[in-house]
Amino acid sequence: MKVVFWGTRGSIATVGAQTQVYGGNTPCVSIEKDQTLLILDAGSGIRRLADQGYYKDFGDIHILLTHLHMDHIQGLGFFNMFFDPQAEIHLWGPPSTSATLKMRLHRYLSPPLFPVRIRDFNCTLHIHEVTQETFYIEPFYVATNFILHPGPTLGFRVSDGDKVVAYLPDHEPALGARHFPQSPDWTSGFALAQNADMLIHDAQYSDEEYTERQGWGHSSINHALAFAELARVKRLELFHHDPSHSDEDLERLYSQHVNGQWDFKVFLAKEDATLEI
Numbered sequence: 001m002k003v004v005f006w007g008t009r010g011s012i013a014t015v016g017a018q019t020q021v022y023g024g025n026t027p028c029v030s031i032e033k034d035q036t037l038l039i040l041d042a043g044s045g046i047r048r049l050a051d052q053g054y055y056k057d058f059g060d061i062h063i064l065l066t067h068l069h070m071d072h073i074q075g076l077g078f079f080n081m082f083f084d085p086q087a088e089i090h091l092w093g094p095p096s097t098s099a100t101l102k103m104r105l106h107r108y109l110s111p112p113l114f115p116v117r118i119r120d121f122n123c124t125l126h127i128h129e130v131t132q133e134t135f136y137i138e139p140f141y142v143a144t145n146f147i148l149h150p151g152p153t154l155g156f157r158v159s160d161g162d163k164v165v166a167y168l169p170d171h172e173p174a175l176g177a178r179h180f181p182q183s184p185d186w187t188s189g190f191a192l193a194q195n196a197d198m199l200i201h202d203a204q205y206s207d208e209e210y211t212e213r214q215g216w217g218h219s220s221i222n223h224a225l226a227f228a229e230l231a232r233v234k235r236l237e238l239f240h241h242d243p244s245h246s247d248e249d250l251e252r253l254y255s256q257h258v259n260g261q262w263d264f265k266v267f268l269a270k271e272d273a274t275l276e277i
C-alpha cells in the first residue's frame with residue numbers, strides 16, 4: 001500500500017513560512033493499491049491532490065469522510081472531478097441521528113456557504129452512509145466505528161489483507177478516563193488500531209494545552225503515544241497538528257515526548273510524505 005499525506009494540519013489551514021516543513025493544509029490522506037485510490041477526508045489538502053491529477057491512473061474515486069467538521073470537508077467543493085461528467089465518485093461518511101449524510105453535506109455545499117449545490121455536480125455521484133461496519137472496496141477491507149469526538153465521528157481501519165493502516169485523525173480517547181490508557185475494552189478506537197502497521201492519530205496538543213482543552217475532541221501527544229502503545233502498532237504518525245504550532249514547535253514537542261523510548265517508530269506527519277507499507 002502507498003500512503004500520501006496531502007494535508008496534516010488540524011482545525012484550520014495554516015499556510016506560511018512557519019509551517020513549510022510539516023505543512024499547513026487540513027486533513028487529506030490517500031491510500032492506494034493496484035487500480036484503487038482511497039481518499040481519507042477532504043480538507044484543504046484534497047485540492048492539491050486534485051491539482052496534480054493524482055486520481056488519473058485509478059478507476060472510480062472513493063472519498064471517505066471521518067466526520068463533517070469543516071477542516072475535513074472544506075476541500076470538497078474544490079475537488080475538480082465533481083464537475084467532470086466522466087467521473088464516478090463514491091462519497092462515504094456518517095449520517096447524524098436527525099439528518100442523512102447528503103443533507104449534512106448540503107449544509108456546506110449550498111449558498112450562502114458555497115455557490116454550487118450538490119445537485120449541480122456533473123459527475124456520477126454515489127453517497128454511502130457509514131456507521132459501524134466493514135465494507136469492501138477492492139482490494140481494501142475498510143472497517144469503521146464511532147470514536148470519541150464531538151458529533152458523529154468515524155475512525156477507519158484499512159487493510160489489503162496483508163498490511164493495515166488505521167486513521168483516527170480527530171480522537172480524544174482519554175476523555176473521561178481517570179487514568180489513560182485504560183483497558184482495551186474501555187478505550188475508544190482500540191479495535192480499529194490494534195496491531196496496525198501504521199496508525200495515523202490525532203496529536204494536537206502538548207500536555208499543558210490539553211488540560212485547558214479537555215472535551216474539545218483532541219489528544220495530547222502523550223495520549224497518542226499511550227494509545228499507540230496499548231494498540232501495539234508498528235508505526236505512529238502524529239497528525240492533526242495544532243494551527244498554533246510552528247515547525248520549530250513541533251520538533252521541540254517531538255524531542256520532549258518521543259525521545260526514542262518507544263517500541264514503535266514515531267513520526268510527525270508531514271505534508272507531501274509518500275510512504276510504502
Ligand SMILES: [Zn+2]
Nearest residue numbers: 010011071170
Ligand atoms: Zn479536525
Ligand SMILES: [Zn+2]
Nearest residue numbers: 067069149170
Ligand atoms: Zn473534528
